[in-house]
Each structure stands twice: as C-alpha cells, then as structure tokens.
Amino acid sequence: MGLRASKVLVLGGGAGVAAYVWPNPRMDQQESFRWDQDGFNHGPFAFELDPCDKYDFAGTGRSNAADWIRTAYHDMATYNVADGTGGMDSSIRFKEEQSRAENVGDSFSNTLRVLDRDASSYVSIADILALALIISMENCGGPEIDYRAGRVDAMEPNVAGVPEPQNDLDSHIASFARQGFTQEEMIGLVACGHSFGGVQHDAFPDIVPDLGDPNNTHSNAAFDSTFVHFDNNMYVEFMDGTTANPLVVGTNDTTNSDKRIFSSDGNVTMRAFAESPTLFASTCASLFARMIDTVPRGVQLTEVIKPLPVKPHAFMTTYIGNGQLTLEGDIRLWNLTENLNRTVRIVWLNSDGSTSDDNAVELLHSENQVGSALGGRITSMWYSLHNATSSQSFLTLDAAKSNSISKFSVLIDEGNGSGPRVEDQGGIGFRIEDTLMWSSSSCAPTFGTGRLDIAVRKGTSPSRVWVEVDAFSFDLGNVPIEPNAYNASLVEPQAGDDEPYEIWRVDINGEVDLFVDYGIYAEVNGVRIMAVGVRNGGDLDSCTDAPESPF
Ligand code: HEM
CATH class of the missing domain: 1.10.520.10 (Peroxidase; domain 1)
Incomplete structure (x- = not known):
C-alpha cells in the first residue's frame, strides 16, 4: 500500500493531532x-x-x-x-x-x-x-x-x-x-x-x-x-x-x-x-x-507534554557501504493492550518521493515488548524494526539507486476485519533524514585512537559536518550541561563514482566516552540538519573489529 492510500485512511480514521512533530x-x-x-x-x-x-x-x-x-x-x-x-x-x-x-x-x-x-x-x-x-x-x-x-x-x-x-x-x-x-x-x-x-x-x-x-x-x-x-x-x-x-x-x-x-x-x-x-x-x-511550573522569571516552559499516539524510538540510519544503508528502531503504540492478532507495518516514500509496493515491512513484536505508565494504568505496545534472528537491522535500503527513504507512515491492523488504520502525524509522515548518517566503519579506540565516520550524500556540499556530545560530570556542581562539538574533515581520496555517499571523519584520540551519546550534524545552505539517531560510545565496535572504512 502506498502513502497516497494511507493519507485517505488517516483523514477517515481521525487520528489525534500530536502536540509536536517527530523527529524533535x-x-x-x-x-x-x-x-x-x-x-x-x-x-x-x-x-x-x-x-x-x-x-x-x-x-x-x-x-x-x-x-x-x-x-x-x-x-x-x-x-x-x-x-x-x-x-x-x-x-x-x-x-x-x-x-x-x-x-x-x-x-x-x-x-x-x-x-x-x-x-x-x-x-x-x-x-x-x-x-x-x-x-x-x-x-x-x-x-x-x-x-x-x-x-x-x-x-x-x-x-x-x-x-x-x-x-x-x-x-x-x-x-x-x-x-x-x-x-x-x-x-x-x-x-x-x-x-x-x-x-x-x-x-x-x-x-x-x-x-x-x-x-x-x-x-x-x-x-x-x-x-x-x-x-x-x-x-x-x-x-x-x-x-x-x-x-x-x-x-x-x-x-x-x-x-x-x-x-x-x-x-x-x-x-x-x-x-x-x-x-x-x-x-x-x-x-x-x-x-x-514555578520557575525563575523569563524561563519559558513548553506546552504540557502529552504522549504521542505513535512514536518512533531510537531510530537510527547507518551507512554500511556499497550503496546500502540500514534503518533500525522501535515504534511505540500508546494506550493499547496486547493483541497478538495485531500487525504493524511501516510503508515509506523513497528519497525522490516515489514509492512502490515493496516499500512496506512488518514490524516484530513479542510479549515482553510492553511498557507502562501511571503505575500500570496505561500500557503501551512496542514493535520493532530489528531482525530478531540477526544482528543486522531489518530494513536495508539501497541508496545507490537514490531510492533510500524520506518518510514513512505506520499501518496498524487489529486483525478484527476492520482493516488497517494509518498513523502519519496528520499527513506529515515520519521524516527520515538520509542526507547524513553514521557509517558502520566508526569505531571506538582500544588504545588511543578511534574514529567517528559520517556518511554524507554526495552533492550535499555541507559547509560543516560535526559530532556533538554532552559535557558530562557525575558531580555537576555549577558546570552547565552543554554539547561539545568536534568538527569532521572530508576523507580523501573518496571511493568511486558509484558510491552515493562520501565519508567525513572525526579522529578521536582517547576521547570516545563509552557512556554518552554522540549526535551528528551538518550545515547545508545555512541550515543545520541532524542525522536520525544518536550513537552511544559503548555501542561502537572497537577499532580492531570495525569494518574497514570504504575509503
Ligand atoms: C511549612 C511547610 C513545610 C514544613 C515546615 C515541612 C517540614 C518537614 C520536615 C521537618 C520534614 C522531615 C524531613 C526529614 O526528616 O528529613 C519533612 C518531610 C517531608 N516533606 Fe515537608 N515541610 C513543609 C512543606 C512541604 C511541602 C509543600 C512538601 C511537598 C510538596 C513537603 C514534602 C515533604 C516530604 C515528601 C517529606 C518526607 C521526606 C522523607 O521522609 O524522607 N513538605 N517536611
């Protein structure tokens, strides 16, 4: 099913309007x-x-x-x-x-x-x-x-x-x-x-x-x-x-x-x-x-934070070389109870806006994927893009043909014959940034040096690519929690013309912190964009095990 059909379903389905739009x-x-x-x-x-x-x-x-x-x-x-x-x-x-x-x-x-x-x-x-x-x-x-x-x-x-x-x-x-x-x-x-x-x-x-x-x-x-x-x-x-x-x-x-x-x-x-x-x-x-809400004058608080009815969680894109990228993550369905007949699929648009019948995948769920809030008064059901039988992410996309992904909708079928309802943030869809992402060749230092490799789609021409990490201390005292930035440099020479991404690199000299999250950013035409997902230092392969950088 394509996104056009999804939109029609959304209008008929009366999905709630969320307080903010994911990703944020x-x-x-x-x-x-x-x-x-x-x-x-x-x-x-x-x-x-x-x-x-x-x-x-x-x-x-x-x-x-x-x-x-x-x-x-x-x-x-x-x-x-x-x-x-x-x-x-x-x-x-x-x-x-x-x-x-x-x-x-x-x-x-x-x-x-x-x-x-x-x-x-x-x-x-x-x-x-x-x-x-x-x-x-x-x-x-x-x-x-x-x-x-x-x-x-x-x-x-x-x-x-x-x-x-x-x-x-x-x-x-x-x-x-x-x-x-x-x-x-x-x-x-x-x-x-x-x-x-x-x-x-x-x-x-x-x-x-x-x-x-x-x-x-x-x-x-x-x-x-x-x-x-x-x-x-x-x-x-x-x-x-x-x-x-x-x-x-x-x-x-x-x-x-x-x-x-x-x-x-x-x-x-x-x-x-x-x-x-x-x-x-x-x-x-x-x-x-x-x-x-009693805060110093001048401090501006947000609206009351309501739960998103459908929420992607820990989504991340990773470039794995040879024109391929993976997408991983979980989807939370708020305020539902267990229904083993329920199926949840995502359907997506390619980065050029086209779609096909192949652009759909069913998510996995097991009975332990249940969350709760308010002391158990609310339950949420979680569905996963991870492949249960393999460490590789379920969704592998071919970016070489420039079809990659730009956004997706979630189709939820309770299995009761009433057909799927579509959740797409009121028609906006769940946007996936495929201009820049982690490269699987990133690695943490075993002794001394490591590298954070960032894949940037060729032709993007960013004026700057960088990695941010929160300054962190167990005894915060008067230290503000602010992100530290590390600038990346374009790796030379680049691989052949058939590679759709180029690699930028931050060399890390003993500074990969295994307990913090690294986010990656680029500035393109004066606009700051952020990759989908942060990577925890502890999740990086050690440099001896990481795949060789394609460049
Ligand atoms: C005139 C105002 C108040 C006075 C004089 C007062 C006094 C106290 C005192 C003497 C204790 C014992 C603390 C300890 O032994 O460690 C206490 C405990 C506590 N107070 Fe208050 N309090 C006041 C207002 C409040 C308010 C407005 C709240 C919350 C909204 C609050 C929440 C608590 C709690 C939860 C404890 C238990 C702490 C524990 O058991 O570890 N108090 N309060």
Whole structure:
C-alpha cells in the first residue's frame, strides 16, 4: 500500500493531532522520560520506585519517593513572586544551599546522586527533579500531573527561604505567599507532600527520638500509616484524632507546623480532603503542577507534554557501504493492550518521493515488548524494526539507486476485519533524514585512537559536518550541561563514482566516552540538519573489529 492510500485512511480514521512533530530530539527525549515510565524501553525513574518503599541507600524506614518529593519542594520554595527569582532551577544541588539549616538532612544529596546523571542538554537537572516528583506520585497511587519541560539550571545558589517547623503560622503564610501560594493552597500543598515519608531522628532529633526499631533504622516517624503511598489517610487520621504525624502530635508544640497549618482555616480544607479522596487527588494534581511550573522569571516552559499516539524510538540510519544503508528502531503504540492478532507495518516514500509496493515491512513484536505508565494504568505496545534472528537491522535500503527513504507512515491492523488504520502525524509522515548518517566503519579506540565516520550524500556540499556530545560530570556542581562539538574533515581520496555517499571523519584520540551519546550534524545552505539517531560510545565496535572504512 502506498502513502497516497494511507493519507485517505488517516483523514477517515481521525487520528489525534500530536502536540509536536517527530523527529524533535529534545521533545523526543522529554516525552520518553515523561511517558516511558516502566517496562520496555523504560526511563530512569519508575525503576527506582519499584516497590514504592525502595531506598537506594543504607538503612531502613525511608524511601526514594519521599526524598524526591521533598527535594522538588525545597528547590521550588526559594521562589520570590515579587522579583521572579528562585523557584525550580536545581539550585538545591549546590552544597551551599544543602548546608543551610532549612535544608537539613541528606534527602537532597541522595536525590541528586541517583538522578543528576540522567540530565542532558535536552533535559535539565531541574526538569529531572520535576519529573522525579510527578513520576513518584503517579507510580505510588497518586493522580496524573501535568508536566511541561524547559526548566533552566541555576548557576548559583538562591536566596534562602524554605519554611521550617519551628516558624509560626504568620511566617508560614508569608512564606507561601512569597512562593506564590495562598493560605488555602499552602494547606493543600503541605497536605499533598506529607502524604509521603515522615520526620527522621538523624535530621530532627528534637522532634523524633531514636525509635530503636531494627526495621526503621533511620527512626523515620511517618506522617501517616500509609507513608509510601499517595492517599488521603493522613487527613482521615488527622480528623479522627488517630494521627501519629510528628509535626501534629510532637511533644514540643513549637515544631508542630502541620498542626498549625492544617487547622489554620478551622479544618475546612482538611475535612474536605478527609471526606473526598478524589477532591484530594485532583487538588494535589493541580497544586503539584503549579509547584513544578514555578520557575525563575523569563524561563519559558513548553506546552504540557502529552504522549504521542505513535512514536518512533531510537531510530537510527547507518551507512554500511556499497550503496546500502540500514534503518533500525522501535515504534511505540500508546494506550493499547496486547493483541497478538495485531500487525504493524511501516510503508515509506523513497528519497525522490516515489514509492512502490515493496516499500512496506512488518514490524516484530513479542510479549515482553510492553511498557507502562501511571503505575500500570496505561500500557503501551512496542514493535520493532530489528531482525530478531540477526544482528543486522531489518530494513536495508539501497541508496545507490537514490531510492533510500524520506518518510514513512505506520499501518496498524487489529486483525478484527476492520482493516488497517494509518498513523502519519496528520499527513506529515515520519521524516527520515538520509542526507547524513553514521557509517558502520566508526569505531571506538582500544588504545588511543578511534574514529567517528559520517556518511554524507554526495552533492550535499555541507559547509560543516560535526559530532556533538554532552559535557558530562557525575558531580555537576555549577558546570552547565552543554554539547561539545568536534568538527569532521572530508576523507580523501573518496571511493568511486558509484558510491552515493562520501565519508567525513572525526579522529578521536582517547576521547570516545563509552557512556554518552554522540549526535551528528551538518550545515547545508545555512541550515543545520541532524542525522536520525544518536550513537552511544559503548555501542561502537572497537577499532580492531570495525569494518574497514570504504575509503
Ligand atoms: C511549612 C511547610 C513545610 C514544613 C515546615 C515541612 C517540614 C518537614 C520536615 C521537618 C520534614 C522531615 C524531613 C526529614 O526528616 O528529613 C519533612 C518531610 C517531608 N516533606 Fe515537608 N515541610 C513543609 C512543606 C512541604 C511541602 C509543600 C512538601 C511537598 C510538596 C513537603 C514534602 C515533604 C516530604 C515528601 C517529606 C518526607 C521526606 C522523607 O521522609 O524522607 N513538605 N517536611
């Protein structure tokens, strides 16, 4: 089936209009972190929350989820609505902020040790902290929370301003007003946050004694009886007088900040939360979204990131010589359940716009190719262009005849007789850049030198070809995450006229990092183009094993 037929089907099929058009490397990465939470091709968060009392450090009684939620709040709480400074900008990563009395405890350094390595030039550390909060909530009983991307990492600490338990009620009201929240919203936000975790002896020995419990070596006195799960139990327990929340029934009333805050409107909000779990959940969803969207003035966040209904993932083109290239990758179908009768095919247009009946291939799927989000409330099904029986990619295209590929559509047939529906981003198609791509002759250094070979279609005449890699450090401190560029040079002499691609090369002298992704770019007629797919340094053959460069 050709693309012309596909388009007709799309118009009749009413496919949803996506929020952004694939490919868009930044949004693709953000969307994946936000929605590919668990299972096949999962992102970095939900794994650390399974089960919800998982704690990556020594001792018992604490959880990653509680640390992550508290960290996001303490990062945001420096916001000053009057001058637009502070807010979610990951300034909590600076040791100077962490050493303040208002940030006592190791929640923040723990959180950053687990998560900051997932940041990149596409996803800031502040975005990571926001994602960690929402995915903790969503995977541990809480509601879906809107997520926008684009937070910018601060380069220095913010002015202090996180509320502390010994502050009086007027200070708390003033502090939340400075952060941009009313008194009623303050009650809600504290109530929502304190659905998780508790107060630990190490950080607050005056509030919580050493509990001497071998199953709770941190002596973490929980806010409610279900402290690794989002629910309204704390408010039920608060209203019926059975609460053990150490910030409500602590022996020193000065540090009973939750008690003062919760009862500051005559228990109106708490009573409503106790009576209605759904009101509580929806209030928390909107307050948390507001909280993570509290960013320094001038920072522009994206639209709320919705899942693409059909999403190519880890697509990559590779030139393998002799006029041939391969295309590999996976396709995610969002919010579907398993159906072993379903077939998924891609059909594509050649680079010159022509097509033929041969331009279609069925994708592979096995029962372990299932992803999930929102704690399993949504499942996604994955289909693969990889050939299960061979290490070579399934789709091999002949570029010599200049038929290559320019874009494709996805045809999904549920096998129920209703015929295939077509997904092509509202008629745009999924565009594949075949002007430049990796060459399979790229290799990592075994001892010293390696090379990144880039195939550029002859006649393209780029003014520049280069490789980018994120500057990366496990201790980011005040180092911005920015891409470093390495310019490529045209390899001379080139192979014969029948080779449709020429090779450009970056010589790497001990600099191939096995843990980072390399992206390739070219500037053509003043326009920057990016190859489909990044290649991880760890996936490169060593130079002794790599195929010889054709040139
Ligand atoms: C007046 C405002 C607040 C005060 C005085 C306050 C105070 C505290 C204190 C003293 C702890 C114990 C920390 C530890 O032992 O490590 C704590 C824990 C926590 N707070 Fe707050 N908090 C406030 C607001 C919030 C807000 C708005 C959120 C989230 C939106 C939040 C989320 C958390 C979480 C999740 C924990 C549990 C940490 C864990 O168990 O590791 N707090 N809070």
